[in-house]
Amino acid sequence: MKLRIKFAKEGLMQYVGHLDLMRCFQKAIVRAKLPVAYSAGFHPHQILSFAAPLGIGLCSDAEYFDLELTEPVETDRVIVNLNAQMPEGLAVKDAVYLAEGAKNAMSLVAACDYVITADRSDFDYSVFAGWTALRTLLISKKTKKAERTIDILPMIYVFQPEENRIVTRLASGSAANLKPAEMMEALTKALGFDCGGEDFLYRRTEIYAKKEDGGFVPLGEATGGA
Amino acid sequence: MRKTALTHRQLMSVEKPARYIGNERNSVIKDPDKMKTRFVMCFPDVYEIGMSYLGIQIIYDLLNQRESTYCERVYSPWLDLDALMRKEQIPLFSLETQTPVRQFDFLGITLQYEMCYTNILQVLDLSGIPLYAKDRTEEDPLVIGGGPCAYNPEPIADFFDLFNFGEAESTMDAIMDCYEACKDKGLGRMETLKALAQVPGVYVPAFYDVTYNSDGTISAFTPNCSEAPAVVKRQLPADLKGSVYPVKPVVPFIQVTQDRMVLEIQRGCIRGCRFCQAGMVYRPLRERSLEELKAYALELFANTGYDEITLSSLSSSDYRYLPELIDFLIEQLGSRYVNISLPSLRIDAFSLDVMHRVQDVKKSSLTFAPEAGSQRMRDVINKGLDEETILEGAKNAFAGGWNKVKLYFMLGLPTETEEDIKGIAYLSEKIAECYYDLPKEQRSGRCQVTASSSFFVPKPFTPFQWAKMDRKESFLEKAAIVHQTFLEQKNRKSLKYNWHEADLSVLEGIFARGDRRLSAVIERAYRKGAKFDAWSEYFIPEYWEQAFAECSVDPDYYVHRERSYEEILPWDFIDIGVSKAFLIRENEKAKQGKVTAHCRKVCAGCGAVSFKGGVCVETAD
Ligand code: SF4
Numbered sequence: 125m126k127l128r129i130k131f132a133k134e135g136l137m138q139y140v141g142h143l144d145l146m147r148c149f150q151k152a153i154v155r156a157k158l159p160v161a162y163s164a165g166f167h168p169h170q171i172l173s174f175a176a177p178l179g180i181g182l183c184s185d186a187e188y189f190d191l192e193l194t195e196p197v198e199t200d201r202v203i204v205n206l207n208a209q210m211p212e213g214l215a216v217k218d219a220v221y222l223a224e225g226a227k228n229a230m231s232l233v234a235a236c237d238y239v240i241t242a243d244r245s246d247f248d249y250s251v252f253a254g255w256t257a258l259r260t261l262l263i264s265k266k267t268k269k270a271e272r273t274i275d276i277l278p279m280i281y282v283f284q285p286e287e288n289r290i291v292t293r294l295a296s297g298s299a300a301n302l303k304p305a306e307m308m309e310a311l312t313k314a315l316g317f318d319c320g321g322e323d324f325l326y327r328r329t330e331i332y333a334k335k336e337d338g339g340f341v342p343l344g345e346a347t348g349g350a
Numbered sequence: 351m352r353k354t355a356l357t358h359r360q361l362m363s364v365e366k367p368a369r370y371i372g373n374e375r376n377s378v379i380k381d382p383d384k385m386k387t388r389f390v391m392c393f394p395d396v397y398e399i400g401m402s403y404l405g406i407q408i409i410y411d412l413l414n415q416r417e418s419t420y421c422e423r424v425y426s427p428w429l430d431l432d433a434l435m436r437k438e439q440i441p442l443f444s445l446e447t448q449t450p451v452r453q454f455d456f457l458g459i460t461l462q463y464e465m466c467y468t469n470i471l472q473v474l475d476l477s478g479i480p481l482y483a484k485d486r487t488e489e490d491p492l493v494i495g496g497g498p499c500a501y502n503p504e505p506i507a508d509f510f511d512l513f514n515f516g517e518a519e520s521t522m523d524a525i526m527d528c529y530e531a532c533k534d535k536g537l538g539r540m541e542t543l544k545a546l547a548q549v550p551g552v553y554v555p556a557f558y559d560v561t562y563n564s565d566g567t568i569s570a571f572t573p574n575c576s577e578a579p580a581v582v583k584r585q586l587p588a589d590l591k592g593s594v595y596p597v598k599p600v601v602p603f604i605q606v607t608q609d610r611m612v613l614e615i616q617r618g619c620i621r622g623c624r625f626c627q628a629g630m631v632y633r634p635l636r637e638r639s640l641e642e643l644k645a646y647a648l649e650l651f652a653n654t655g656y657d658e659i660t661l662s663s664l665s666s667s668d669y670r671y672l673p674e675l676i677d678f679l680i681e682q683l684g685s686r687y688v689n690i691s692l693p694s695l696r697i698d699a700f701s702l703d704v705m706h707r708v709q710d711v712k713k714s715s716l717t718f719a720p721e722a723g724s725q726r727m728r729d730v731i732n733k734g735l736d737e738e739t740i741l742e743g744a745k746n747a748f749a750g751g752w753n754k755v756k757l758y759f760m761l762g763l764p765t766e767t768e769e770d771i772k773g774i775a776y777l778s779e780k781i782a783e784c785y786y787d788l789p790k791e792q793r794s795g796r797c798q799v800t801a802s803s804s805f806f807v808p809k810p811f812t813p814f815q816w817a818k819m820d821r822k823e824s825f826l827e828k829a830a831i832v833h834q835t836f837l838e839q840k841n842r843k844s845l846k847y848n849w850h851e852a853d854l855s856v857l858e859g860i861f862a863r864g865d866r867r868l869s870a871v872i873e874r875a876y877r878k879g880a881k882f883d884a885w886s887e888y889f890i891p892e893y894w895e896q897a898f899a900e901c902s903v904d905p906d907y908y909v910h911r912e913r914s915y916e917e918i919l920p921w922d923f924i925d926i927g928v929s930k931a932f933l934i935r936e937n938e939k940a941k942q943g944k945v946t947a948h949c950r951k952v953c954a955g956c957g958a959v960s961f962k963g964g965v966c967v968e969t970a971d
Contacts, residue, residue, distance in 0.1 A: 136352060139367040144603045151375070151601060151655030154686075166710040168687050181362045209655075211373050212352065243358065322362065 127191045127202065128229060130218040130344050134183040134327075137213030142177035149189065152209035158202065161192040175229035175331055175343055176236065176296055179303065184328035188229045188343045190222065223349035232333035232346050233297040235281060238304040239327045240290040242319075252285040254315055263310045276302050276310060293340075296331070355443035355450075356431075364430045368603045369397040372445035375601040376653060378414045378421070382447055386418035386530050389456040390444045390491075393425055394469035395884065400425040401600070402608030404662060405460055405497065409518045411596040419526055422446040422454075423600075426469045427476065429882065435476050442476040451477035455529070457491045459510075461499035464861035465854060465884035467506055471876040474509065481873060483511045483556060488539055492546075494525075501631050502810040504920040505864035505872065507555035511543060515924055516551040516585030517617070519593045524549050544577040551585035554578060558923070560866055566907055568865065568918040583925040588963025590617060590636045597649035601656070610658035610691065611650040613643060615675065619664040620949035620965055622956075623721070624732045624940050625760065627809035628664055630928050633956060635949060636964035640671040644678050651683055658689040667696040668950075676704050684708070696735075697743035702750050715754035715798075716747050722763060723773025729943045730765055732936070737777065744781045748788055753797040755781060761828045761849070762806040762820035765941065771828050774801055775835035775847070782841040801836075802848040803829065805855035809862050810921045811928060813936035819859045819909040825852040853891045857883070859909040865920040868908075870901045929957035 133145070140148065150170055153160050162168035171192035178184050199219040206216045242249075261277040279295035279302040294302040309321030332340035354361065354371060361367040382388060391409055393400030400406065406423065413421035422444035427435060435442065441450040451457055457479070459470055471481055474493070480486050483493065495503060496514040503513045514521050528549050532542040547554040557578035563569045573580055587593050595614075602609070618635035619628065647659060659679060663669060679690050690708040695701040697718055705714070718740060722728045725737055744755060759774050778801045785797035805825045808817040820828070829849040836847045861868065874897035882888040898905050913919065915934055922930075932955065939946060946954050949965045959966040 136354065136371045136373045139361055139371050140603045141366075141368070144368060144605070147605070148375075148603055150657070154655035154657075155652065162687055166713075167689075180367065181358070209375075211375060213373065322359070325358070 125193050125196055126222040126226070127193060127199070128220050128222055128344060128347055129189050129191055129202070129206070129216060130220075131187050131189075131214060131216045132183075132185050133178060133187055133214055135213035137211065138181055138183050141180050142174070145178075146172070146174060148211070148214075152206060153191070155209045156202075156205040158191075158197060158205065159194045161194045173228055173230055176233045178328060179305070182304075182326045182328060186217075186328065186330045186342065186344070188331060190229045196221075218344055220344060220347050222347045225349035226347055227333075229343055231298075232343060233331055234295070234299075234334040235293050235332045235340055236296040236328055237282075237330040237332075238292050238294065239329055240292065240304060240308065241288070241325050241327075243323055243325055249285040249287065249290060251317065252283075252290060252311070252315070255283060255285075255311060258314060261307075261310050261314055263306060276307060280307060293332075353448055355448040356440065360434060360438070360440070364434065365428065366397075366604055369425070369428065370431065370445070372423075372448070374603060376598045377423075377446055377600045378410070379446060380414070380420045382420055382449070385420040386533065387420070387456065387526060388449075388454045389413055389419060389421045389458060389526075390424050390449075390451055390454045391421055391458045391460070392423070392451075392473055393460050393462070394466045394473050395426050395882070396428050397425040397602070398604065398606040401602045401606040403460070403462065404596070404612045404614060405462075405518070407596040407599045407612075408594075409458065409460075409522060410600070411598070412518055412522050412594060413526070415594065416523070416526060418530060422449070424451055424457075424473070426472055426882070429888070432472065432476065432881070441478050442473060452479055452490060454491045455533075457493045459493065459495050461495050461497040461503075461506075463884060464499055464505075464858045465889075467861060467872050468876045468880045468883055470506060470509060471873065472881045475876075482508050482869075484508070486511070486539070492529075492539075492542070498627060498631060499861075501627070501924060501926060502862065502864070502921040503553065503555065504866050505861045505868035507866050508869040509872075510555060512546055513553040513555070514551055515553060515582055515926070517587060519587045519590075520585045521549070521551045525552065544575065547575075547577045547579075550583060553582045553924070555866075560920075566904075568920065571918060571920075571923055581923055581925050584631070584927055586927075586961060586963075588636075588961050591639050591642065595638075595642070595646050597646050598653045599650070601654050608660070609656075610660050610689075611647070611654060611656045612660055612662050613647055613650070614638065614662045615643060615666065615669045615672075616663045618964060620668055621665055621734055622732055622936070622946055622948060622954065623734075624730070624813040624936055625721070625763065625806060625809070626664075627812050630811045630933075630956075631926050632664070633926075633928055633958035634961060634964035634966045635668070637669060637671075640674055643675055644682075647679060647683060651686070651688065657687060658691060659683060660691040660693060663694060665696070666692060666694045667698070667701065673700070673704075676708075680707060697747060698739075699746060702743075702746055706750060711751040712794075714752070715756050715800075716752050717756045717758070718743065719758040720777060721758065721760050722770065723759060723775070723777050724770040725773075726943055727763060727766060727770040727773065729945050730940045731760075731763060732940070732945050734945065734948060737780075740777070741780060741784055744784045745787075748785045748797065749792060751794075753785065753794055755797070755799045757781070757799065757801040759801060759803040760806045761803045761832070762825055764814055764817045765943075766828075768831065771832050772835045774803065774832050775839055775845070778836070778845050778847075779839040779841055782839075782844045785844070786841065797844050798846065799844055800846045800848065802850075803832065804850045805852055807855055807859045807862055810919070811924075811926050811933070813933045813940055815863065815919065815933065816913040816915065816917075816937065818912045819856070821910060822852040822856050825855070851886060854883070854886065854889060856905075856909060857891075857894060860905050863920070864908050867903055871897045871903050874901055927956075927958045927961055932956040 161171045175188040202219045260275045282293035284291045304326045305321035333346035492511045495510045616637040618632040808814045875893045878893040880893040
């Protein structure tokens with residue numbers, strides 16, 4: 125049986141990279157004595173998969189991983205036991221059992237919400253109002269083979285400057301993936317500001333799967349079977 | 351969120367910022383305001399190396415068990431942060447509370463290898479602590495050193511306020527108690543050091559004067575105040591049973607070099623290899639009890655969640671309860687998906703059987719450390735390993751399914767001849783032949799025998815402490831001869847030979863047996879930019895060549911001359927428990943190629959019996 129775990133990552137933990145975070149959870153799961161399933165072979169590993177890696181320096185309210193157990197444990201107990209093992213800056217928020225045949229978290233990822241704030245307090249967010257006039261937003265992406273120019277405008281589903289922050293929803297996952305810092309770097313350049321992606325702080329607030337009707341549903345609710 | 355010393359922007363501009371944030375599992379958080387003593391423990395190399403070292407975990411645990419003391423950690427900032435800290439004038443800080451190092455009462459520095467000496471200066475410099483002890487004030491911490499390189503502290507003596515000779519379990523409490531008593535009395539730095547100098551095992555370099563003869567050798571090494579003892583004796587727990595064990599080690603976020611649980615099964619060694627400093631300065635061998643080790647293993651697992659455990663000791667095969675311990679680990683931890691790694695095992699029927707049970711034979715390689723190619727040479731170094739045993743081990747290993755073997759050797763050993771070094775290739779060839787002698791159906795393809803040689807560096811407190819070290823050119827010539835001999839072997843396609851760079855070994859040799867005149871050279875090299883010398887890609891020999899020349903110090907004096915038994919050696923004032931008479935005896939036997947049996951066969955009377963513990967008083971039970 126598979127569980128989808130939702131957790132928040134912030135404070136000092138934003139400086140711990142994705143692979144290290146995985147290792148941190150693997151150890152916590154062992155210490156919490158959860159009946160986790162292991163793969164076969166000479167080097168068995170826990171059957172555990174994360175939805176979407178979060179870059180170093182980003183906080184998040186909603187990260188997800190799927191975990192296979194060998195026997196059922198009450199979800200409340202999973203949450204309490206795991207939280208007893210969490211370092212400051214990591215908190216398990218929820219755990220839900222997946223229905224038989226449910227898709228894994230990673231394959232579901234379609235979009236992410238981010239809240240973006242400038243790293244200085246006197247920043248005027250209204251300057252971004254002009255973004256609606258853009259018809260394309262080009263960036264060059266390096267792949268293994270070559271460098272190519274792509275238009276990231278279609279990957280920006282929502283971009284909403286507010287009084288003291290920007291709220292966005294960006295394409296995410298294997299088909300199209302846009303990182304918020306990448307977007308801000310391109311946007312500030314296109315609008316001619318003298319700042320760049322590294323001048324903002326980013327917080328992921330949700331990860332979504334796509335619904336049949338084209339709408340988005342948080343991964344924590346996309347736990348049904350096929 | 352706990353405060354970080356670095357800003358978000360600074361953290362984001364360096365590689366692996368998690369090196370600098372603390373917050374790891376089992377790191378200790380105390381209220382610094384309620385502490386009498388704040389100690390920051392440093393391993394002067396990058397986090398991933400420093401965090402792999404059990405000794406710091408022992409000291410960390412030991413000090414934090416004291417109610418009045420708070421021990422934190424610090425490591426060398428990597429080159430990117432180093433540059434940023436200099437540019438933006440950020441003082442070096444501890445991991446736990448992110449407090450500037452200069453605000454601590456003590457900065458403890460562990461000395462595991464000579465090539466970290468410039469990193470000591472890096473740590474002091476970035477902390478804003480004067481490099482030389484004589485320039486420090488009441489505002490600076492006491493800088494205390496310990497660890498294997500402390501057994502010749504002289505090249506770095508000027509940078510330290512004090513050294514601790516011995517194992518933390520038997521010295522740290524006494525040092526802290528003494529310090530706290532001084533603090534209560536409101537004593538100043540000098541008075542405090544005078545009190546500390548009287549704690550057994552403590553050496554305060556400023557309290558000793560060294561004078562030299564015209565040929566550069568030491569003419570006298572004498573205390574200059576009544577508080578300093580003429581001879582400082584190494585302190586150690588006679589018995590490890592019942593001593594504390596760090597069962598709640600700090601678990602790093604980032605992958606470190608030794609990313610696993612460490613079970614120290616014993617300390618010291620019975621073997622008496624004549625080149626090996628650890629084998630002498632940790633005498634006598636002291637075993638931990640089987641019952642305690644079993645309990646520690648389970649606690650370590652419960653407290654860390656690691657998926658691997660390793661045994662730590664100089665020679666694991668000599669632990670008398672090894673079979674029982676390994677059975678226990680396989681049963682209790684192997685069943686919970688924990689890998690068991692077994693370094694420093696002698697290859698014999700037992701160890702092959704065990705390795706079969708814990709590793710994937712096809713993927714793993716077996717390691718032998720014959721150290722020398724010819725039997726004569728192995729007898730000179732008292733390796734206690736004959737060719738027959740090596741070949742027997744290899745045969746069994748190949749029959750057991752292994753086809754990769756690693757061999758470790760040294761070049762430049764005392765009395766070495768060309769025949770001896772060619773022996774490295776001959777022995778490797780014989781091992782390969784063992785493989786091809788197997789019936790074809792027992793083989794799987796070609797075997798791979800990889801021999802590596804390092805250059806022999808004479809170390810203090812070994813029978814070879816008087817020996818002349820080879821020159822760089824001679825090392826490289828020897829390596830070339832060995833290489834050529836490999837190419838002449840029948841099975842050369844199955845053999846591979848690697849050798850180390852010689853520059854680093856020569857510098858290591860200079861520091862290993864150096865004296866106080868070297869501190870100026872180390873400082874000069876550091877000022878030129880030398881740091882992370884242990885990392886061959888960052889080691890710049892020119893800095894050192896210039897530093898020696900500018901300080902008018904002749905490096906050859908320290909390495910390329912045979913010392914006489916009468917000469918006062920810089921480390922002679924330390925009593926490590928093994929007597930000079932024994933070392934002389936062993937050196938003479940080495941010259942005659944005579945071996946000395948190990949402690950369990952017959953006591954060689956090394957002197958360590960004075961500690962009244964371990965193998966010296968062991969009864970078969
Ligand atoms: S005194 Fe004897 S038994 Fe003890 S360490 Fe020395 S040689 Fe070994």
